[in-house]
Amino acid sequence: MSSPPLAQEIIRKKRDGESLDPGEIRGFIAGITDGSIPDYQAAAMLMAVFLRGLDDAELGVWADAMVHSGDVLDLSSIEARKVDKHSTGGVGDKISLPLAPAVAACGVAVPMVSGRGLGHTGGTLDKLESIPGFRVDLTVDRFVSQVRELGVCLIGQTERLAPADRRLYALRDVTSTVESIPLIASSIMSKKLAEGIDALVLDCKVGRGAFMRTREQATELAAAIRVIGEAAGKQVTVVLTAMDEPIGTAVGNALEVAETIEVLRGGGPADTRELTVALGAEMLRLGGVADGDDAATRIEAVLDDGTALELFRKLIEAQGGDPRVVDDPAGVLPAARATTAIEAQADGVVASIDARSIGVAALHLGAGRRRKEDDVDPAVGIRVLAHVGDRVTRGQTLVELVHNETGVDAATALVRGSYRVDRDGAGIAAPTTRILEVLR
């Protein structure tokens, strides 16, 4: 009898818990990329990997094969070290927007390739596109030249970056194989390493509003990310950050741009600024331009002295957006027709806010996507006005829905359900930091 086809034999090995050798992994990913491996074999393999895992050696090769399934950007013409940040996704997570210009203003190049929002989490591209005229679909040449000139550019993933990931990701979604540490880690890293960066800061969110619900899962993901980075010879710093209540005040695209501009003016919610400073400091360290406490101080300085804001203005202008947004966000950003206040029903202290429910509420208003092909409404969203630890009185506005008369009932119910207000508030305190751990 003829020997069994390669794909089946590779699936069988993984199914039986054996380690795949590099040739087998590269062959499988090549088959995913060129389509010679059909969906059903890919699906069986994904489930086998989900249940059997990948060891460190396999993980490094798997991710590398995915990186090289498409183009790897050549940023060697840029002299500065190139450092990107990736977040595993949160609610109100607009950090990339103030972060990218702040880090670039300190001399580290930030070639940022971002994604769109899906489900309860938002996406950097959608937020940027709420700025009238802003283009995220630049050519690779233009992307590279903008990073060279401004030190920063933010675009969407092209068809040619890690195409194996696109195919696997679509399949994972429909085969219940999403929540697998090696598959998540290699998906993230394949896209990031294809950007041609020197180093990466991964903001790994932990908590009720995150994909990683527990500290244990997040630590496991961080380890897998670092294994892949090491195998690729890239420095990776993982920052575990709390994602229980939404970040800052704004959830929704234009609302988050407005909050970004506050941060870039040296203000903004304390947690949004804290995350920008902490993640920016790690990027400066990896970029080799600052050490220790100096790194945070430098980010704070460019936020406070307007340097980062000026770079954000140039970035917007270079990418076709209306730069006046930085001076007059309310005048330039799209506005929704109505707001609806959701008020506290009793006196007490906010004990918790379920970020996921807030994210889903924003989705109902039109701020996000249920399916990839959905459009988002840039103007709508949620203003979170009472945070964990805040003492509130009956009738006080907890949350403001900013909407276009769509999904208000569903959003209201979700927001109400997301707040837990404790009558006496004993033992409840505002969290002092979102930074749980830094793994350098």
Added chain:
Amino acid sequence: MSSPPLAQEIIRKKRDGESLDPGEIRGFIAGITDGSIPDYQAAAMLMAVFLRGLDDAELGVWADAMVHSGDVLDLSSIEARKVDKHSTGGVGDKISLPLAPAVAACGVAVPMVSGRGLGHTGGTLDKLESIPGFRVDLTVDRFVSQVRELGVCLIGQTERLAPADRRLYALRDVTSTVESIPLIASSIMSKKLAEGIDALVLDCKVGRGAFMRTREQATELAAAIRVIGEAAGKQVTVVLTAMDEPIGTAVGNALEVAETIEVLRGGGPADTRELTVALGAEMLRLGGVADGDDAATRIEAVLDDGTALELFRKLIEAQGGDPRVVDDPAGVLPAARATTAIEAQADGVVASIDARSIGVAALHLGAGRRRKEDDVDPAVGIRVLAHVGDRVTRGQTLVELVHNETGVDAATALVRGSYRVDRDGAGIAAPTTRILEVLR
């Protein structure tokens, strides 16, 4: 967000090792049957079942859902109890051919739906079709009326019997999810229970030439088969039989028909007759026409007095075959052009014969199929002339290849490799029986 689609949720539960409830299983199998569940979701589910298993309650429902994915034959117009036999597949396993008429001759109806050979194992349909004119593609009506009139009919699976199994089976083959006890058991039982039988004897082969290599695996399969039978309210007797060396002398379609006729004349190799008698006796017990030792005696009687042979003649005639084959097999069956003897290279005692290699050798000669769509050559095959425990001398013929000048070199190499001849033969004895255990 909308609730996740049913299929993904069911896959997730099985992935996480949870038990599926009957509605979930029936919904999934219905989706497999009507095509609403795509191949990739079916493949992910198969891998999840492979690695997580099905508990007894799930197994009964899974198999029942597969049975009812298509037509279930209505044999209620036949008064006698309807008992079938299924074999998990062996080399030289022609037992269905003498067994069906022998059991029917004792008054138990045998509505037998069989398969074709694949890989190293042969198939009953291919063997029957080596009889010139024999038709296995009868309509269901004709099948039922022949069972009513003759007490026996042998046909191929129709498109409408257990269609879910056909889809799953094809997918299992290409996703490395074949060797799963619950999937094997439900595949076998879905086809058999759809025949509308009252009871089943399962010949579960164990050994190097079988799918179940170890006694432990075979016992596990037997248990799963019995769980399904019990859930369906059908009596199932499982007979574990040894499948190390090929059964009898003949391997190959027309050759096995010739051996069948020897057995139906009261002769034939001892092991072929033993299996026919033992499995037949269990069918008579389940058919309620004989008890205890009497059952075996009755089968022996119809083999020895020509009653079973006469019924075989009628069966062949009813299904369009040339009935003179029972009187003159050599004159009626297709003959190959050549034979090649493979001789012992030294004196000694045959210690073992690897049935699988003999099966693959026959495949090379053209007796079997590599792929479903291949044709078989009815005339070719292998005559196994020296068995385990036989003392042989240098130059004595061990095996005769019966061929049409195709695949002879490969078959020769395989046959040579399959024989282990021990010089002094101390401690080597011919096996006294192939019956390892009967689970009633």
